[in-house]
Amino acid sequence: MTTPSAAPQPDALPVLAGTGLHRTYRLPRRGPFEPGPVRTAVDGIDLTVAPGARLGIVGESGSGKSTLVRLLAGLEAPSAGTVTASGRPVVASASAAAMRWFRRETGVVFQDPYASLDPRMRVGTIIAEPLRALRIPGDHRELVRRVLERVDLPVDAVDRYPHEFSGGQRQRIAIARAVVHEPRILFGDEPMSALDVVVRARVIDLFRSLADDLGLTLVLVSHDIGVVQRLCDTVAVLSEGRIVEHGPVALLDDPQHDVTRALVAAAPTLP
Ligand SMILES: Nc1ncnc2c1ncn2[C@@H]1O[C@H](COP(=O)(O)OP(=O)(O)OP(=O)(O)O)[C@@H](O)[C@H]1O
Numbered sequence: 001m002t003t004p005s006a007a008p009q010p011d012a013l014p015v016l017a018g019t020g021l022h023r024t025y026r027l028p029r030r031g032p033f034e035p036g037p038v039r040t041a042v043d044g045i046d047l048t049v050a051p052g053a054r055l056g057i058v059g060e061s062g063s064g065k066s067t068l069v070r071l072l073a074g075l076e077a078p079s080a081g082t083v084t085a086s087g088r089p090v091v092a093s094a095s096a097a098a099m100r101w102f103r104r105e106t107g108v109v110f111q112d113p114y115a116s117l118d119p120r121m122r123v124g125t126i127i128a129e130p131l132r133a134l135r136i137p138g139d140h141r142e143l144v145r146r147v148l149e150r151v152d153l154p155v156d157a158v159d160r161y162p163h164e165f166s167g168g169q170r171q172r173i174a175i176a177r178a179v180v181h182e183p184r185i186l187f188g189d190e191p192m193s194a195l196d197v198v199v200r201a202r203v204i205d206l207f208r209s210l211a212d213d214l215g216l217t218l219v220l221v222s223h224d225i226g227v228v229q230r231l232c233d234t235v236a237v238l239s240e241g242r243i244v245e246h247g248p249v250a251l252l253d254d255p256q257h258d259v260t261r262a263l264v265a266a267a268p269t270l271p
């Protein structure tokens with residue numbers, strides 16, 4: 001006798017899934033009667049991310065890594081295909097209110113800690129911003145104080161401005177803002193690339209300990225294979241908008257595809 005299979009539990013669903021993802025951009029027109037050419041950034045990607053997975057996305061410049069992350073993070077809509085989070089559709093073009101559930105589950109850190117922080121806002125206001133926007137209940141000052149401690153920044157940082165901090169500290173501020181609401185998924189687009197090698201190693205450690213403590217699912221873009229080897233358990237290799245290799249991070253020890261071989265050969269070694 002067979003037992004009827006139970007309905008899938010929310011946690012058994014992929015925390016994130018992209019199906020048939022395409023993204024094209026229309027470039028500026030070349031003349032009054034000539035439409036601009038179309039550039040394909042993501043060209044048919046299917047990808048699922050299991051809860052708690054740490055996915056690294058690597059590939060040469062222009063291969064579509066940032067575009068893919070923007071699609072998965074719901075920051076941009078695909079030209080075709082769908083993104084779901086725990087089975088629910090993520091609609092980048094939906095209203096802020098309709099997407100609040102997804103924003104609560106996600107945080108994003110970008111490459112440039114100079115450009116991503118508003119220079120006119122105090123650090124405390126910057127970090128508290130998602131708490132306000134997402135209408136998280138509780139004592140926001142206390143939540144900000146706790147996250148500052150968590151990322152190893154002085155608590156008096158709340159009253160200071162971003163320019164008063166070093167590049168590594170600014171990236172910690174950006175990370176604090178990305179996790180202050182305790183998301184389930186943390187996206188990073190080259191979050192360590194602007195940092196020197198010593199600071200980079202510390203920020204890698206911070207990502208790892210946050211992922212451990214908060215049980216985060218990580219989706220991390222890096223052109224640096226070493227960062228992915230240190231931080232991720234899974235890797236997807238992109239070339240020309242497609243995934244050419246995907247699997248456990250150990251595949252980087254024995255790459256099968258020419259693109260992966262070239263990336264591994266060019267990898268700088270971290271101290
Ligand atoms: N907003 C846009 N408008 C036009 N073309 C774009 C846009 N965003 C990306 N592209 C193009 O899509 C392709 C993929 O870009 P993307 O930024 O995703 O690559 P990447 O792998 O992140 O590159 P890098 O390693 O240099 O950051 C490139 O050819 C890029 O020029």
Ligand SMILES: [Mg+2]
Pocket residue numbers: 065066067
């Ligand atoms: Mg990029």
